[in-house]
Amino acid sequence: MMVIKAAIVEDQEILRKSLKIVIESMSDIEIVGTAENGAKAIELCEMESLDILLMDIQMPVMDGVKATDEIKKRWPHIKVIILTTFQDVTHVLDALNAGADGYILKAVDPEFLIQGIKMVYHGGSLIPQQLAKEVFGQIQIKKNEHPEQLDDNLINHPYDLNNQELKVLKYLTQGLSNKDISEMMYLSIGTVKNYISIIYSKLNVRNRSSAIIKAMEESLIADKKH
Known part of the structure; x- marks a missing residue:
């Protein structure tokens, strides 16, 4: 081992x-x-x-x-x-x-x-x-202080992510594993990993934590409920 x-x-x-x-x-x-x-x-x-x-x-x-x-x-x-x-x-x-x-x-x-x-x-x-709530609370405060920094085009076409990639990103922010995502989306784990690599590349982040933070920070996931 x-x-x-x-x-x-x-x-x-x-x-x-x-x-x-x-x-x-x-x-x-x-x-x-x-x-x-x-x-x-x-x-x-x-x-x-x-x-x-x-x-x-x-x-x-x-x-x-x-x-x-x-x-x-x-x-x-x-x-x-x-x-x-x-x-x-x-x-x-x-x-x-x-x-x-x-x-x-x-x-x-x-x-x-x-x-x-x-x-x-x-x-x-x-x-x-618990800490995530604190962190994202801070992001929300910053965003409210600088609303002019939000670009409408970014929300509509965030980082050129397509619908499937946005869906995978949403599941990442919910803390789901690659296996969970593959089951939810009826995809192989290999395909999910490919999507995640593409997401990292488009968002210019290095790992899952950074992708989650960026998604929250820039409101890339508009609908958290579904």
């Missing part, structure tokens, strides 16, 4: 140590290193073969957003999960736009954290419901 190799990037030493102990004692995930800032995280990526990075946002020397951006450019296969607090909501958006694969609250139940790591490792997206 493949062992997931992870690292913890967090400026508080006590949190780094306790997370390492908890994760390793409760799962087969191996914490191969820890770092206290983004610059050290990059050094860690150069030395270790990593699958997952748990990344704090606000750190000295280099913050988690800059580090995520740099790491995703150099090692796109490394999955980054942002460790956050409710106060960091606006930074979470920046981190997701930089390519992070999801985010989780620092105070979360350890079992949920371990499930989240495994889910992201297997290609899922991690956007906890």
Whole structure:
């Protein structure tokens, strides 16, 4: 069985140590290193073969957003999960736009954290419901402050996405897996994956989390109910 190799990037030493102990004692995930800032995280990526990075946002020397951006450019296969607090909501958006694969609250139940790591490792997206409401609430506020930025043509012909692609995107924002989408749309999983790749390309995003954020941020999914 493949062992997931992870690292913890967090400026508080006590949190780094306790997370390492908890994760390793409760799962087969191996914490191969820890770092206290983004610059050290990059050094860690150069030395270790990593699958997952748990990344704090606000750190000295280099913050988690800059580090995520740099790491995703150099090692796109490394999955980054942002460790956050409710106060960091606006930074979470920046981190997701930089390519992070999801985010989780620092105070979360350890079992949920371990499930989240495994889910992201297997290609899922991690956007906890409660925090998603906060994030999308922020987007709504920004949008209301700058209504002139909304272009009618964008809503009608968003990024040149066709109806099938919009439908797949809508299911992504609802948190459905590729398997669920394939069943809902009577398509093979391979076809769904092709649609998702096209969507990423047209939206100019790198992963599921960024696609979801962009869809919400720019109101690409007009009808959420059906």
